[in-house]
Amino acid sequence: KAGVTQTPRYLIKTRGQQVTLSCSPISGHRSVSWYQQTPGQGLQFLFEYFSETQRNKGNFPGRFSGRQFSNSRSEMNVSTLELGDSALYLCASSWGISTYNEQFFGPGTRLTVL
Amino acid sequence: DQQVKQNSPSLSVQEGRISILNCDYTNSMFDYFLWYKKYPAEGPTFLISISSIKDKNEDGRFTVFLNKSAKHLSLHIVPSQPGDSAVYFCAASGGGGSNYKLTFGKGTLLTVNP
Numbered sequence: 127k128a129g130v131t132q133t134p135r136y137l138i139k140t141r142g143q144q145v146t147l148s149c150s151p152i153s154g155h156r157s158v159s160w161y162q163q164t165p166g167q168g169l170q171f172l173f174e175y176f177s178e179t180q181r182n183k184g185n186f187p188g189r190f191s192g193r194q195f196s197n198s199r200s201e202m203n204v205s206t207l208e209l210g211d212s213a214l215y216l217c218a219s220s221w222g223i224s225t226y227n228e229q230f231f232g233p234g235t236r237l238t239v240l
Numbered sequence: 241d242q243q244v245k246q247n248s249p250s251l252s253v254q255e256g257r258i259s260i261l262n263c264d265y266t267n268s269m270f271d272y273f274l275w276y277k278k279y280p281a282e283g284p285t286f287l288i289s290i291s292s293i294k295d296k297n298e299d300g301r302f303t304v305f306l307n308k309s310a311k312h313l314s315l316h317i318v319p320s321q322p323g324d325s326a327v328y329f330c331a332a333s334g335g336g337g338s339n340y341k342l343t344f345g346k347g348t349l350l351t352v353n354p
Contacts, residue, residue, distance in 0.1 A: 159341070159342070161344075166346075167346065168344050168346030169329060169347075171342060171343065182341045184341065216283055216284070218283070230286070231276075233282055
């Protein structure tokens with residue numbers, strides 16, 4: 127069974143640009159969550175999608191958005207990039223929306239904003 | 241406001257000895273706690289979890305203890321092995337309603353020396 131895949135693995139952008147990251151969950155998993163990992167803040171929750179609906183949202187500005195498609199694949203978009211957006215963006219999938227369901231993480235996308 | 245705290249950024253132990261990683265939380269509504277392990281260039285992998293109705297959960301060399309009155313949990317690894325060297329994240333969920341998002345600590349880097 128293939129794991130969670132994220133593309134691209136590495137990305138370099140400049141301030142003001144926008145970026146789209148992609149996540150393909152494990153087959154059969156319907157929930158996808160996104161996290162931002164930075165050295166100073168650890169793992170911070172961005173949002174969770176289930177059946178194409180955003181179910182939870184973390185404390186991030188509106189520049190961060192996401193969506194989920196009917197095949198459970200998810201994308202997150204960051205507009206007007208800032209230097210502080212440089213981070214590892216992790217996607218996790220689970221069978222259901224409850225965290226009583228184990229979350230499986232992808233390897234992440236390393237975003238560098240110059 | 242950091243609701244899940246891992247106050248030790250790093251921990252070093254000898255192979256064969258016990259590793260104890262600690263985690264404190266402030267939100268009394270949290271009712272489910274998890275530990276994840278992360279190797280460099282990989283996403284976090286689920287290790288072990290515990291529900292708030294229990295005070296101990298054991299899985300092989302890994303045991304998690306929960307002290308609800310102190311809002312404290314710990315992960316014990318016995319015996320520690322060099323392959324256990326990784327960053328360990330404590331996470332919690334709950335908070336009432338449909339709040340299933342995971343709140344992570346900043347992580348503790350465990351180094352097991354041969």
